[in-house]
Amino acid sequence: MSLTARHRLNCLIAAILLGNVGAALANDEVAPPVIEADLLVVGGAESGCAAAVQAARMGVKRIVLVNDTNWVGGQFSSEALGAIDENRAHEYNGKVPIPRSGLFREVIDAMEDKNEELYGVRRPGNTRVITTCRPVIANEVFEALLQPYEASGQIQRFSNLRVKSVTVQDSRVKAVTFEPLAESATPLKVHAQLTIDASDWGDVIKLSGAPYDFGLDARSEYGEPRAQESPEPNTDVNPITWCMILVAQTEEALIPQPAGYDERDFLGQWKWIDDKFNFASRRLVDGKALKDRQQADIYLINNPQVDYPLDVFTADVAAALEAMEAGASKKQFVDLTPQQREIVFRDARLRTLQYLYFMQQKYPSFRTMAMSDEFGTADKLPPKPYVRESLRLKALHMIKEQEVVGAGAQSNYAQTMFADGVFSWQFELDFHPTARKWLSSEGAAGPWDATFRGQRKFGVGGTGLSIFPLRSFVPQEMDGLLGAQKNLGYTSIVSSSCRLHDQSMAAGQACGAVAAVSLLKDVSPREMWRDPQYLAEVWTGLLTQKDAAAVVIWPFNDVDPYDDGFVAIQQLAVRRLFPLAPHETSFRPDAPAEAEWVAEVVKHIQSQGYDCAVNAIMPTKTRREAAIALWKAIQSQPIPAYERQSPDDADGDGIADANDALPFTAGETSWK
Incomplete structure (x- = not known):
């Protein structure tokens, strides 16, 4: 090992050990206080916040939200992904295939309001995505989302705590114990009737003993066409990325050469990524395009040059892991201890700083790019990496590739439209480079870049208009626990398409609704999919939003959540009361309610066991009016039991x- 590598190794180990002394002492000094809750939500990223707020809106009284930083909002904020990714069909065209909805719609509208205050325009990025927002502003928006429920006492939030242990009794999660990550935090134990694991890495699921998957799925396991024959290496997942935010300056803002810098790291297959690509692809604020305002350009840097694979590690990182525990460098990432993960995180942060130094040395335009100080961290990087793939809960149903591809065409509905669907989504099957490739004869001690493994690559096909089933929140073998964020019941391939900002918020919001019905009706989530009345409670919770956007559950592409007929159209659609073909993805609410169409719908509703007559809804002028009348006619009727x-x-x-x-x-x- 070279002197530089040995120095980096020693620094890594020392930093990790010193950084955890305080937590260890705190845990030894006093027993943690115990809080009783109806619902515990672990993780303050977008999914956890959405779950807590939805449960509060549906009437859950005692909700505890525990976060491992003091930032809330995950991808939007602490992970710095300020160029908002959302449902997309085939290309970046400024449109979405499913109307923005639910809590995602609320926070996006609030972010665009903030943009207008700051920059005079709602969408200042002038880039490939529709909406952009500085992470610090996104954090403020999520704080505001939580504030009314924290003020009322419905939600108690605790920051800078991580999961230490999980108490399980009779195959049920009973409590979670947390340890502090900052001097301002104290140990905590939460007893809860139900726990939602919305953490970055599924820590509650893992420590509870609930089964989970991680890494590649063999083709033989789920029969997926794009899966590899072998599940090896079992460490292969969508990479993390430590993003950074850059702000243009009028003078040079060069950073010193980071430790371990090697120019060759950035001269591999991604060397074509230049300053222009970085500036255009993920720009948060296009200052030059703003009229009558002096505003610097602001950029998000998120590209394969800073993608950080977790399949194998460099020699110095592997050595640091092995110094802590023999065999640690070969483990799956979720099986590493928090201290071991921190070794990896420190190297990922260093990679991003090295890339900035490389770009500043190569491109004059980058020499005036300064790292934003909005995060308040010593190195000016965000508190967390962008996490694309976590462990995957072994759920009552594991969503598979062949279930979510379009029926006949990608623009159609998915092959499988689950009867217990609770939110909708569409995106590419999209992996960033998952494999680390050594670029010299030095192997793991030398330069590397990130590359693709097999068919796990950018945009290899995509899903149809899909819906997510309630069953995929529920563990196969553990009660008192639900998965959220990216700890869901799907395969690795499907996870690559259901991981974006809006999808993670929808998953959290739907999971929060499931939790609320479970707690308020005293029913186990594992039984809810069997009983249409409980499903109806979940649907109504997601579709009844006072002065806010309801959730698109059935993915009609042309009915906005604020449309007068939205709730009725959704309530009928989720019950499968419209006769539809795979390509009929538009409802056409303003189209005439032709007598033939109305008669066909009524006949279909009657065939499902409802009492409904044509004369109860005619005459109506539009399909919207017909749907409203149809829903009014049957909404008080129980969903007919399935024989x-x-x-x-x-x-x-x-x-x-x-x-x-x-x-x-x-x-x-x-x-x-």
Whole structure:
């Protein structure tokens, strides 16, 4: 090992050990205080905040939200992903295939309001995504989202705490104990009836003993067309990225050469990424385009040059891990201790600083780019890395690639439109480079870049208009626990398409609704998908938002959540009361309510067991008015019970309910 590498190794180990002395002492000094809660939400990223707020809005009284930083909002804020990624069909065209909705719509509207105050325009980025927002502003928006419920006492929030242990009794999560990460924090134990794991790495799921997946899925496991034959290496996941925010200056703002800098790290396959690409692809504020305002350009740096694979580690990182524990460098990332993860995180941060130094040396335009000081960190980087893929909960249903691809075309509905769907999404099957490639004969001691493994690469196909099932929040073998954020019941391939800002918020909001119904109705989440009345409670919770945007559950592409007919249209659609073909993704609310169409819909509703007559809704001028009248006619009726063909196979199709994506529809696809 070279002197430079040995110096870096010693620094890594010393920093980690010193950084955890305070926490260790605090844990030894006093027993943690105990708080009783109805709902514990672990993780203050976008999904955790959404879950807590939705549960509060539905009437859960005692909610505890525990976060490992003092920033809230995850991708939007502490991970610095200020160029907002959201549902997308085939290309960046300034449009979304599903209307913005729910809490995502609320925070986006608030961020755009803030942009207008600051810059005079709602969307100042002039870049490939629709909306951009500085992370510090996003944090303020999430603080404001939580504030009314914190003020009322419904939500108690604790910051700078991480999961230490999980108490399990009779296969049920009973409590979670937290240890402090800052001097201002103190140890804490929370007893809760129900816990949502919205942490970055699924720490509650892991420590509870609930089964989970991590890394590649073999083709034989789920039958996915794009899966590899072998699940090796089992450490292969979508990489983390330590993003940075740069602000243009009038003078040079050069940083000193970071430790371990090697120009060759950035001369591999991604050397084509130049200053112009960085400036155009993820610009947060285009200061030069703003009229009558003096405003600097602001940029997010997030590209493959700073992607950080977790499959194998460099020699110095591996040595630091091995110095802590023999074999640690070969472990899956989620199986590392927090102290071991910190070794990896410090190297990922260093990689980003090295890249900035490289760009400043190579491009004059970068020499006047200064790192933003909005995060308040010593190195001016955000508190957290951008996490694309966590562990994946072994849930009642694992969503598979073949279930979410479009039925006949990518622009159509997905092959499988789950009966227990609770939110909708669409995106590419999209992996950033998951493999670390050595660029010289020095191997792990030399330069490297990030590369693709097999078919795990950018935009290899995409999903249809998909819906997410309630079952994929619920562990197969653990009660008192739900997964959220990216700790969900899907395969690695599907996770690559359901991980964006809006999707993570929708997952959290839907999970919060499931938790609320479970707590308020005293029913286990694992039973809710079987009973349409409980599903109806979840749907109503997501669709009934006072002075706020409801959630798009069924992905019609042309009905906005603020449309007068939105709730009625959604309530009918989630019950499958519109006769639809895979390509009929538009509802056309302003189209005439033709008598033939109304008669067909009424006949279909009657065939599902509802009492509904044509004369109860005619005459109506538009489809919107017809939907409102139809919903008014049946909304007080219970959802007709499904006549089970057998105790374990409701639809009698030979696929046991436990393995059936569509337990109430014969076959494996929603379309005939």
